[in-house]
Amino acid sequence: MSGPVAGLQGVGLGVRSAFWPLIVDGSLPLDFVEVTAEHFFDDDLPLVQLSGLPVAVHSLGLSLGSPEPLDEAYLDRVRAVAERADAVCSSDHLAFTRANGIDLGHLNPVPLSDKMFDRIASRVDRVQQITGRVMLLENITTHLQLPGARQEPRFLTRLAYATGCGILLDLTNLYVNARNFGFDPEDYLSQMDLARVGQIHLVGYSERAGRLHDEHARPVQQELLSLLRGVLMQRPDIGVLLEWDRDLPDAAALAVELTRIREVVDGCRLRPCQTVV
Amino acid sequence: MDAVCALARLLSDPTLREQFLANRQSVAWELCPDEADAAVLLAVEAAGLRRQADLLIAKRTRAVFALIPNSLSGRHRLFVEWAGSYWPEGYRRHELDAWSFLTEVNRRGLRYCLIEYLRLHARLSPTSSLVRFGLARTGRGWRPGLAVHAGWSGRRVSCVLTLG
Numbered sequence A: 001m002s003g004p005v006a007g008l009q010g011v012g013l014g015v016r017s018a019f020w021p022l023i024v025d026g027s028l029p030l031d032f033v034e035v036t037a038e039h040f041f042d043d044d045l046p047l048v049q050l051s052g053l054p055v056a057v058h059s060l061g062l063s064l065g066s067p068e069p070l071d072e073a074y075l076d077r078v079r080a081v082a083e084r085a086d087a088v089c090s091s092d093h094l095a096f097t098r099a100n101g102i103d104l105g106h107l108n109p110v111p112l113s114d115k116m117f118d119r120i121a122s123r124v125d126r127v128q129q130i131t132g133r134v135m136l137l138e139n140i141t142t143h144l145q146l147p148g149a150r151q152e153p154r155f156l157t158r159l160a161y162a163t164g165c166g167i168l169l170d171l172t173n174l175y176v177n178a179r180n181f182g183f184d185p186e187d188y189l190s191q192m193d194l195a196r197v198g199q200i201h202l203v204g205y206s207e208r209a210g211r212l213h214d215e216h217a218r219p220v221q222q223e224l225l226s227l228l229r230g231v232l233m234q235r236p237d238i239g240v241l242l243e244w245d246r247d248l249p250d251a252a253a254l255a256v257e258l259t260r261i262r263e264v265v266d267g268c269r270l271r272p273c274q275t276v277v
Numbered sequence B: 001m002d003a004v005c006a007l008a009r010l011l012s013d014p015t016l017r018e019q020f021l022a023n024r025q026s027v028a029w030e031l032c033p034d035e036a037d038a039a040v041l042l043a044v045e046a047a048g049l050r051r052q053a054d055l056l057i058a059k060r061t062r063a064v065f066a067l068i069p070n071s072l073s074g075r076h077r078l079f080v081e082w083a084g085s086y087w088p089e090g091y092r093r094h095e096l097d098a099w100s101f102l103t104e105v106n107r108r109g110l111r112y113c114l115i116e117y118l119r120l121h122a123r124l125s126p127t128s129s130l131v132r133f134g135l136a137r138t139g140r141g142w143r144p145g146l147a148v149h150a151g152w153s154g155r156r157v158s159c160v161l162t163l164g
């Protein structure tokens, strides 16, 4: 497969209500945006105002790894947001949030078994069928490492081949896991078919008591930009999205952060590239 | 039980989690008769399981604090103890979590902020009427107050009147 999986290129930003006016008035240097589906289930913010930019829809709660059937009502709400936003793709996580009647409210890892492969693949098929859009699957951070965890890049790649979905590569999540569990993020990336990556997530990590956390609250650290550069040198056409959820920056600081990412993106685009086809 | 269901139980139930960590084999096999599923549980690292469980509660605490800072202030420990027994569902779970915690605080006869109570009521039950006396945290500290909410045919009126 050649070309970007999801049609997203350049630099994007996760839409948060505080960023909304800056996005709508065009004062930020953006190529695309991502909306969190759940933020718009009840909210009537006019997503059409974003239509000047390509939009990706990201959901948090499809719980693709649950043994229970996919929540069709939930999926329908994701579809409705994707349609309102005229989204180019949807995404969710290689994870579970609910099981056995318990809603844990957050992303948890799944064992990467053959049984799980079939489960996730069938749900991805269903999501793509209902939304009518390509779905991207994102790698999560976790404190809990389950059997098969080191197979994650191959697992995601196989899922992409089997379902036609793409991968949402969260480089911060990868880096946080790599540091906390002591593996090499470059080694992880070498096991993933980057041609299947449709979008990259990036945000600074936090550090407490010797462990890293993905709190979406800090500027992107230099080592994350280096990791980004390594990926974009191979695939300069992948859109890179800045996520920020807490301790939000003001407009000037946000523009600085987006510019730092853009410099890496542009630097890789200008190089003779080795696009994987 | 599937390994994912068992993990959900271990992550959400602190008592079961500690039983499992004290006696992995018997709890794992009890939860998961299937060998492959039990093997997933048996491979779980104790510190990682506790950290992930703590993270779930920490995320809830943070989200609830954003909704009811005055009522939760100084009660983080109470929230953590209580949170293991209640897991709100759905995409409005943070509001439900905050609402249920206020109910628990009220049940214990502890003080909570009437303004936060009214705000949550208006979000979760916009069409149901409410009249309630209590204490409200204002710029001048805690004051006695009266909360009123009414909702009808798409319109809503909410206010808190305080004394002093």
Ligand SMILES: [Fe+2]
Pocket: A138, A170, A201, A202, A243
């Ligand atoms: Fe992410």
